[in-house]
Amino acid sequence: MPRYALKVEYHGAPFSGWQRQSEHPSVQGAIEAALGRVEKREHSIAAAGRTDAGVHGLGQVAHCDMEKDWDPFRLSEALNYHLKPAPVAITACARVGEDFHARFSATWRQYLFRLVMRRAPLTHDKGLAWQVPHALDAAAMQAGADRLIGRHDFTTFRSSICQANSPLRTLDRLDVERVEGPSGPEIRFHVKARAFLHNQVRSFVGTLERVGAGAWTPDDVTAALEARARAACGPVCPPHGLYLAGVGYEPDPFDHI
Structure with missing residues (x-):
């Protein structure tokens, strides 16, 4: 067939x-x-x-x-x-x-997460981005994100119902980008790995939002990672800002299109 x-x-x-x-x-x-x-x-x-x-x-x-x-x-x-x-x-x-x-x-998967910083309700981007009513420090969030790059036991950042056999994963990319989006100031997270654990990206973003808000420090992110305990994770952000942005293959079946 x-x-x-x-x-x-x-x-x-x-x-x-x-x-x-x-x-x-x-x-x-x-x-x-x-x-x-x-x-x-x-x-x-x-x-x-x-x-x-x-x-x-x-x-x-x-x-x-x-x-x-x-x-x-x-x-x-x-x-x-x-x-x-x-x-x-x-x-x-x-x-x-x-x-x-x-x-x-698949050799890699890449996710995009969109977070919009504004107080007024979202209209055009409602359901397409996570809205927070306060400003966030993108540089601090990147500093926290850098603590997660590489191969780690990500028990802290996976759902309690995750069915993966192992919490070990290699995170290749976690970039925090501040842009002027169509609905206002926006933080975009670009996350890439061969494979992910259940709720891993949303756990990262929710934790890094706390860093951007000043409630956590990058050292707190390291401590949470090293705790290897779900209870050490920050809040898990809602799903509607998350996009499966791309999947990699060798060779790419869509290259010739």
């Missing part, structure tokens, strides 16, 4: 998360339903990451197996037609070998 890689963009607000659920809408379920209209049978797809309820996708990657040898562009167009009106879009589609797996072939 021909296999295709799909690059997927979605607004996470209407969904219970990526993973298919019997009683709640999911991104996976929406795509599998669209596939069922393109080829009338049961479909099961796999993705690079299972994002939680409210989390968005800019560059999620999934793969599907088809019976027909589809032109990739025509397949993406057909899926986008049948995905309407769900806020899900296939932004790229590529034919891949049968050994390609969206999850297990």
Whole structure:
């Protein structure tokens, strides 16, 4: 059966998360339903990451197996037609070998988190960014973020229901960027690793917000990391500022598109 890689963009607000659920809408379920209209049978797809309820996708990657040898562009167009009106879009589609797996072939994953600093309620960015009513010190947050780079036991920064076999992960990038966003001053966190623990990025951001607000110091971040205890983590921020921004592969199946 021909296999295709799909690059997927979605607004996470209407969904219970990526993973298919019997009683709640999911991104996976929406795509599998669209596939069922393109080829009338049961479909099961796999993705690079299972994002939680409210989390968005800019560059999620999934793969599907088809019976027909589809032109990739025509397949993406057909899926986008049948995905309407769900806020899900296939932004790229590529034919891949049968050994390609969206999850297990990935060499890195990158997340973006958006935090807007303003007191007035968000309108255009409501549900797309975490709003805090006070100013934050981006330089202090970066100093705290630097304490997390590298290979560590991240027990403190993973959910108590995380199913990963080990809390050891290597964090390649955690950049804190202050920009003037469309809704006002914004802090953007760019986070990259081969793999993440459940709630790891949201735990990082919630903790670093405390540093930016002056309630914590970068040394407190180090102490929390070394505690290897969930209770030592700062507040976990809400999901709606988080985006799965991209997934890396060698070779990249979308390079030629």
